[in-house]
Amino acid sequence: MSRDLIRTVGFQPRERNVFFHILTACNLSCRHCYINPDQHGKATLSKETIDEWLRLFYDPDQESNLIFLGGEPTMHPDLAHAIKTARKIGYHSVTVDSNGYLFHNIMEKISPSDAVLSFSLDGPSPEINDPIRGKGVFATCTANLKKAVAKGFDTSLIYTVSRMNIDYLEQMPALLHDLGVKRFFIQVIGIRGKSAGQTKDNLQLSPGEWLSVIPQVAQKAADLGIHVIFPKVFLEEGEQFSCAGQVAENFFIFPNGRVYKCPLCEDFPVHSFTIEDGKLVPNTGLTEDKFFSLQIAEGCVMNKLLQPGNIDYDKQGNPLHRISCCLLKQEIKPGLRAEG
Ligand code: SF4
């Protein structure tokens, strides 16, 4: 018998990931949306500002990867221009994270070599997906996904797992295989943005729920030839904890000029930098960096502060699980097999 290898993807030296929210507006209103206009503003960046900020965050000495986000990034009329500018500047990869509506005929304006198109679905059918993401979303998203695959675009799909849809995750590998999607990102619901106000709904998963479902579904998808990426979440005995804020280069940029290094901090004015007059200015005072260096038995400090409910303790008060950095991923690549 053989099984695919689940591998932890460590933070890569000489890699920079730029998560660029070019607007916060969206045509949908998903139940777990993390966009927080009070903190991230309501602005749509101008074409000139996008070009300027793309140059600001590009580092020729590192592999610079760019992810366009919103809101819904395809609602920006200059997205195609921005993708081509990023390519000219030299970004190693460009991805557009879309809710699937693909406004402004984006697929007619860029070519498959320009960008990866990433779609979001939270259920294998309209009955499961649409109560979370909106009426008619499943049909539109899957129709556009099929068009993207037919046009030769490299596609991926993000599924945000919560108590609302965990029971249906196992149906996703077959759907993705039928749709021709190459990469599957399984995401865990966080308490950010709107989810923060829904703790009473108890959408978050327990360690038992996560560990009993996610690796098995990931394996099933890999068996169908799909590359699966999912968060580590719980560190095993002996595994080392590291904070991406200290050891990796990730920038989460918002249209109001805030720049964070940690996505868990995005609901608070503790951003590391502000973009002022086209320059990246480090902030002083209580910024997210102050939390990164704190060593606690539970692992990630921000998780302990924001989501203490997902840590269980023994009678002596020791945590039963350490929580990894939310940016630490695991992957299963099809074809990477080990005897076991
Ligand atoms: S598609 Fe994205 S930005 Fe739009 S409401 Fe849903 S989660 Fe929020």
Ligand code: SF4
């Ligand atoms: S999620 Fe936790 S470990 Fe990761 S960057 Fe943020 S504070 Fe650091």
